[in-house]
Structure formats: C-alpha cells, structure tokens
Amino acid sequence: MAFIGDSSSFSSSVTRQWAHDVFLSFRGEDTRNNFTAHLYAALCQNGINTYIDNDLQRGENISPALLKAIEKSRISVIVLSQNYASSSWCLDELSKILECKERKRQIVLPLFYKVDPSEVRYQKNSFEKAFVKHEERFKDDQIKVQRWKTALTQVANLSGCDLRNRNEHDFIQEIIEWVNLMLVKETTYLQVAQYPVGIESRVQDVKALLDIKNKDNKCMVGIIGTGGIGKTTLAKAIYNSITSQFEGSCFLENIRENSSQKNGLVNLQNKLLSKILRGSSQMVDNVDQGVTLIEKRLHLKMILLVLDDVDELVQLERLAGKIDWFGLGSRIIITTRNKHLLRAHDRVDSIYHVNGLGxxxxxxxxxxxxxxxxxxxxxxxxxxxxxxxxxxxxxxxxxxxxxxxxxxxxxxxxxxxxxxxxxxxxxxxxxxxxxxxxxx
Known part of the structure; x- marks a missing residue:
C-alpha cells in the first residue's frame, strides 16, 4: 500500500525549530496498551522523536504543555478509534492539530483504527452517540461542538490509512517508512539566513511573478541585483516555500564558480538529473548528451529548478535552454548580476530587481x-x-x-x-x- 501524505504541508521556513518529529493523538482506553503502544515503540526504535501523552488523569481542559507539544511537532499522527470522539480532550487536540496544519503547515496523517472513514466524516455510529452527549453537556457552547464536528470531517477528508483487515505489524512498518520519508524530505530544505530580515515581502513579490497556482503554465523568472544584495538568499527562501508542490526540485548553487571547474557543466547537468529523477549521479558524459537527456527525461515532469549565480549565456543554454524542456507547471528561477544575460536568453518571462534594505x-x-x-x-x-x-x-x-x-x-x-x-x-x-x- 502506498502512503499518500500532504507533503505540501511542510514548512517553508528552515529557521523554525521543532521539538518533536511526531505527535501522537489517540484515545487512551481504545489503543494505549495495544496499537498505539506498538506504534510508539516502533517510532522510537527507529530514532524518530515522538511525543506521547501518558497522563492518565486528564482534566477538563487541554493543558498548555500539550498545546505547545502539538505546535512544536513536525508531523501529527491521529489514531481515530471507536471512542475517539467521546473524549473532549481528544477533540480539542484534533482542533489544535488542524489549526497547526493551516497556520504552521504541519503534516497530518489520520489512521483509521477499526473504524470506517465515513463514520468519522459524517459522525455515524459511535461518533454520533458521542456527539449526542457532547451536545447535552455543552448545550451552552454549541459553537465548540460544531467546531469538533467540522474538525472530524476535515481530518477524514485528508489522505490517510485504514487499518481494518490489515496486519498490524506490516501496517506499523509502512507508517515508519512514510514518516522517515517525510523527515528526509525536510532535510532537503535549504538554510536561508540566520536573521531573515526583509526576506518575506520579497518572497511574496517573486511568488506573484511565478504564479504557482497556475498549473497549466510554465515560466522562467530572473532575479537580478548586485553582489551581496541577497539574490541567493531570496532564491533559497522561495525554493523552500514552494518546493513541495513539484514532482522534482533542484537548486544549482554557485553556477558561475562550479561551471569553471573541470567538466563543470557536465557535473551540473548530472546533478540536475540526479536530484529530480533521484537516480544515478553519473548519467551524462558530455554537455550535448546532457542537453538531450534533460529534455528527454524531464519534458513531462513538473519541476522547480533554481539556477543560482549565472554569468554566461552558455550556462543557461545547457541547463535550461528552453522552457519546453520541462513539463506543465514547471518553474525556473535564475539569479544573476547580469541583466543583459537574461534579455539575451529570450525565454525569461519576468525579471525581479532585488533592491537594498530600507x-x-x-x-x-x-x-x-x-x-x-x-x-x-x-x-x-x-x-x-x-x-x-x-x-x-x-x-x-x-x-x-x-x-x-x-x-x-x-x-x-x-x-x-x-x-x-x-x-x-x-x-x-x-x-x-x-x-x-x-x-x-
């Protein structure tokens, strides 16, 4: 079975600090001593920093420490069992998790443990019975009850995994593999700046030029400015912000310097193909072969490619000669000090000038x-x-x-x-x- 998670939920900011890799949300009386215990042990054995709430004496309201633990987790795994909705504590956890999904781009993986996803989505059977009690108990706060129902519908609509009729051991191993994949993905994010002053507004300006939401388009955007003005920093921040929305991504840094080395352009072509295809690091023997391979292998893929610090037209022609080399939805970003180079490469759709800080x-x-x-x-x-x-x-x-x-x-x-x-x-x-x- 293939795990399909919301990989676009990864944070765009590498400066964010996470305290935990995974937060486990579960109904204690249903799974604490069986499935969740086995899942928690497996996560820990695989070196995945996992937060689990072992407080058996829960109060009326969710604790500030638990709210903080949710906020500081990269991924939330929600074990939706028969009695999950009977706990107001669990429902508050779920609401907070979905808030973090929207606000902090946290990844959320729902696991349906001996329940049909439709029971969760439409609050049927045990979920319906739980809400009859909630509506009576919280009759003076029906807004809260409706928020819980909405949260259950939202989480059931996410890509998740159904444990019914599955071998529990195999199921847990697949979860471990998926979590590891998500964590490895995050390590591909680039270090932007220790103090990212003034970056966010510039990121938004360039993203507007890229028009990422238009999947039926593909374009090249140039970023120009003097040395030290922050072109590379800006390109990295943009890359982190949108990389998860593409089938493949590659950031080719210091092209001016690297292309001057022996077999420099060949090495850059190899890196481009290797990063996007996740294959062998040595596919290209000469520059012309590299051009052919890039066009042939990537023309159907929606990719994000950043060509950083370009100073010669030949570098563009050999790495991204035409936008038609890449599939629909692809975006190419070029940073350079040379505005005339971008004009000479007439495939560039827009140019963004990086100005100094105010x-x-x-x-x-x-x-x-x-x-x-x-x-x-x-x-x-x-x-x-x-x-x-x-x-x-x-x-x-x-x-x-x-x-x-x-x-x-x-x-x-x-x-x-x-x-x-x-x-x-x-x-x-x-x-x-x-x-x-x-x-x-």
Whole structure:
C-alpha cells in the first residue's frame, strides 16, 4: 500500500525549530496498551522523536504543555478509534492539530483504527452517540461542538490509512517508512539566513511573478541585483516555500564558480538529473548528451529548478535552454548580476530587481548581528549611524560588519569604522534621515 501524505504541508521556513518529529493523538482506553503502544515503540526504535501523552488523569481542559507539544511537532499522527470522539480532550487536540496544519503547515496523517472513514466524516455510529452527549453537556457552547464536528470531517477528508483487515505489524512498518520519508524530505530544505530580515515581502513579490497556482503554465523568472544584495538568499527562501508542490526540485548553487571547474557543466547537468529523477549521479558524459537527456527525461515532469549565480549565456543554454524542456507547471528561477544575460536568453518571462534594505530593515539586520537583538544598543548611536551608512543597505555588508563589531567596545568600533572609510561620512557631517533614538 502506498502512503499518500500532504507533503505540501511542510514548512517553508528552515529557521523554525521543532521539538518533536511526531505527535501522537489517540484515545487512551481504545489503543494505549495495544496499537498505539506498538506504534510508539516502533517510532522510537527507529530514532524518530515522538511525543506521547501518558497522563492518565486528564482534566477538563487541554493543558498548555500539550498545546505547545502539538505546535512544536513536525508531523501529527491521529489514531481515530471507536471512542475517539467521546473524549473532549481528544477533540480539542484534533482542533489544535488542524489549526497547526493551516497556520504552521504541519503534516497530518489520520489512521483509521477499526473504524470506517465515513463514520468519522459524517459522525455515524459511535461518533454520533458521542456527539449526542457532547451536545447535552455543552448545550451552552454549541459553537465548540460544531467546531469538533467540522474538525472530524476535515481530518477524514485528508489522505490517510485504514487499518481494518490489515496486519498490524506490516501496517506499523509502512507508517515508519512514510514518516522517515517525510523527515528526509525536510532535510532537503535549504538554510536561508540566520536573521531573515526583509526576506518575506520579497518572497511574496517573486511568488506573484511565478504564479504557482497556475498549473497549466510554465515560466522562467530572473532575479537580478548586485553582489551581496541577497539574490541567493531570496532564491533559497522561495525554493523552500514552494518546493513541495513539484514532482522534482533542484537548486544549482554557485553556477558561475562550479561551471569553471573541470567538466563543470557536465557535473551540473548530472546533478540536475540526479536530484529530480533521484537516480544515478553519473548519467551524462558530455554537455550535448546532457542537453538531450534533460529534455528527454524531464519534458513531462513538473519541476522547480533554481539556477543560482549565472554569468554566461552558455550556462543557461545547457541547463535550461528552453522552457519546453520541462513539463506543465514547471518553474525556473535564475539569479544573476547580469541583466543583459537574461534579455539575451529570450525565454525569461519576468525579471525581479532585488533592491537594498530600507533604513529600518538595515538597522534591524545590523543590530541582530552586532547585538543579537532587533534593536541597537543606545550607547552606540553615532557609530551605528556611520556603520549603516557605510553598508548602504547591502545585506552582506551589514552582516559582516555587524558580526565583526559584535562584543567590542566603542573605541574598537570607531577604529574599525575609520579603517572602512566611515571617517569620510563623518567629515561630511551627513546623518541618517531617521532618528535612531526612537528605538530605545
């Protein structure tokens, strides 16, 4: 049996910290000492960090600690058994899990343990009886009862697994394989930035150009800007945000540098094919063969391809010469410093210009790197002004300079900024057009 999970629910942000790989939701009296116990043991034996609530004395309301555990879990596995709906605690858990699915893009896997999915979806049989009691008990809060019913309908409509007439041991092993696959998928997400200041709005701008929802289209979008402006960082954030929506994805980084190496383009073609087809890392012997293989093997696949730091037209022509090389729904993103290169490659549909950070974004990014806070130290006002002015909104300069000055006294700051020509700004007596003091 093939497990089909909602893989698009993986988080777009690699900076999010998870405390648990899996959260187990279950009705204790139904499965605590049998199926759930065996599943929990198998997950732990396979090195999967799993949260299970072993509190046998539950109160009226779900505990804050349990709510936090749900929020901090990558995946929620819900064991829907005959008496699951009889527990208001379980129903509150379920509501929270579905909230996290929408808000935090958590993955949810429902397991139907000796119940028909339609019983859950339409609240029949034992589920119907449970709600007769809930409606009586919570007659002054029918909104809550309706929210629980809606949650059961929603979870039953997700891709899940039915344990009826199945060998329990084999079933558990398939769950383990599926969870491992989901966790491995997440490791393919790229590290974006320690302090992603100003990234999200730019991600949304480029996503609008990509028009991901239009599956009947395919397009190339170029991202241009000077060195250190954050093109690669932006491309990584976009890649993380949408990669799970494609049949295959590949981020080819540092093309300018890597293509200059021996057999550089051949190696890049091999990596492209290997990442998307999940096959051998050595398929291509020469560049022309690589072009043929890319077109032949990928023309029916909906892929996401990022070509990072391209500086020669031949690189584009050998890696993504035509959008027709790829299937419907495919998206190609190209980062480069060379706008004319994108114009020469006339298959590019849109171009996004990455501008420097605004004054407050620059201050935030510098402060995070210099002070580990989004607000600067009030004792450094004048030298901070010089530092921000010197960097000119360039993220890389703000990061490097802020990290260099971190933990140093003000005399060191002044000395270092003098070395980096900030004395020129001081002689001209130019000041930033926004008051730093309002941040304190």
């Amino acid at each position: 004054k407050y974004e620059a201050l935030q990014l510098f402060s995070w790197n210099a002070f580990k806070s989004d607000k600067p130290n009030g004792n450094y006002v004048e030298v901070i002004e010089d530092a921000i002015r010197y960097c000119g909104g360039l993220p890389l300069a703000l990061i490097v300079l802020g990290s260099t000055l971190k933990g140093r006294d003000i005399l060191y700051w002044k000395s270092k900024l003098d070395e980096t020509s900030c004395r020129i700004c001081s002689r001209n007596d130019r000041r930033l057009s926004f008051p730093l003091r309002q941040w304190y």
